[in-house]
Amino acid sequence: MNQAVQGREGVELAPNRYREILEIAARMICEKGYEGASIQQIAQACGLTKAGLYYHIQSKEHLLVEIMHYGMDLFEERVLSQVESIPDPLERLRTAMAKNVLMVTSDRTKEITIILHEHATLTGDELDRINTRKKRYVRFLERSFSEAIATGQIRRVDPKVATFAFLGAVNWIYKWFQPDGHISEEQLVRGMQDVFFGGLEPRSSAKPEGS
Amino acid sequence: MNQAVQGREGVELAPNRYREILEIAARMICEKGYEGASIQQIAQACGLTKAGLYYHIQSKEHLLVEIMHYGMDLFEERVLSQVESIPDPLERLRTAMAKNVLMVTSDRTKEITIILHEHATLTGDELDRINTRKKRYVRFLERSFSEAIATGQIRRVDPKVATFAFLGAVNWIYKWFQPDGHISEEQLVRGMQDVFFGGLEPRSSAKPEGS
DNA sequence: GGTAGGCTACCGACCGATCGGTAGGCCATG
DNA sequence: CATGGCCTACCGATCGGTCGGTAGCCTACC
The missing domain is CATH 1.10.357.10 (Tetracycline Repressor, domain 2)
Structure with a gap:
């Protein structure tokens, strides 16, 4: 869950992936609202399963916070x-x-x-x-x-x-x-x-x- | 489902009950948002069960419309x-x-x-x-x-x-x-x-x- | 250079709870 | 005895979230 982003400044790929997920999730939440957009749908839009998405995020609420x-x-x-x-x-x-x-x-x-x-x-x-x-x-x-x-x-x-x-x-x-x-x-x-x-x-x- | 309110202008009690439900539902939706407020919670706030509430309303969406x-x-x-x-x-x-x-x-x-x-x-x-x-x-x-x-x-x-x-x-x-x-x-x-x-x-x- | 170990990124299956909605029955009032 | 108003009990689907497992890659060590 987003440990990669805490890494040293040399690392570039992992944080980009995380930011990409934030961007896609933002698009979904923007379109359907926070309650209206399900983790399922967000994961799918990211090309992940729900479990796969949860590797990157803590919780739905924390995703919104980020x-x-x-x-x-x-x-x-x-x-x-x-x-x-x-x-x-x-x-x-x-x-x-x-x-x-x-x-x-x-x-x-x-x-x-x-x-x-x-x-x-x-x-x-x-x-x-x-x-x-x-x-x-x-x-x-x-x-x-x-x-x-x-x-x-x-x-x-x-x-x-x-x-x-x-x-x-x-x-x-x-x-x-x-x-x-x-x-x-x-x-x-x-x-x-x-x-x-x-x-x-x-x-x-x-x-x-x-x- | 809201037949009463379609009635003639003389009827007063049934529409009042319906308006009361609208008012309570509005309070809930206002507080938690449309997606965040469940029919369960709205019904409970009205002192009804879910099925009891559905006697008065067509659907959640139509409730919002009204x-x-x-x-x-x-x-x-x-x-x-x-x-x-x-x-x-x-x-x-x-x-x-x-x-x-x-x-x-x-x-x-x-x-x-x-x-x-x-x-x-x-x-x-x-x-x-x-x-x-x-x-x-x-x-x-x-x-x-x-x-x-x-x-x-x-x-x-x-x-x-x-x-x-x-x-x-x-x-x-x-x-x-x-x-x-x-x-x-x-x-x-x-x-x-x-x-x-x-x-x-x-x-x-x-x-x-x-x- | 082969291999053991570890780590990242992910998946299928599953959890209990809750979602919106409904079928059918019960009871009081007219 | 008919109807309005409400209930219990239930439906399939989906919710947010977690489980054990694993493919692939990198590194270290012999």
């Missing part, structure tokens, strides 16, 4: 760490939104969809651990909103509510977005930034928004 | 029909947001949470039917945004993106809101309206920042 942490790894690598150091708070928020949107729309990251959808599936310590990682991002957004208010770049709004409005607008995308639909990824990124940060009230100072 | 349609009934009654006739498009949207938020936060409406969470559980015709009802609301919002743009009350934004940002900000609430948490329902309603419709950019018309 998928979620892998998803959080990806998110922190591609979003959080990319924007944390941006000095300007508003630009930081706008960039975070762009990268966050792409994380949800890009169909390569099923793990993100699982994290978003299965928010109440885990329990106890494992749930706490995932939530702790999520909260890091939430607090990052809250701090950035507070900063942007302090610099006068945005209006005085409740940073907590603004954060959850931001997260809702962006994360909800997984529920309705279709990669081959009427709205493209780029269009969505620009549109979301425009609606959220551009505001809805008409500008008194005429500023041509059209492009 | 819960969702009941939820849509509630939503259309308490939100859509309440705001549709508001002449001013911006006020219409603000009121829709307020009522929509309360629909999600009010813990009485587990059916709404189920509709939001189990967006991909149903398949085929039943999914289509639910989605058709959902789309009525989506199109209502789109039209209202378009109208508000036409009247010049809000900036020229993409009505589709604005609609999904609205829906995301509001519907995402079910994932994080705690009725006894730091944020009250009223605070959330005002905060969301403020962030979404008040905009984030500072007003050029000098408005004192401190308060």
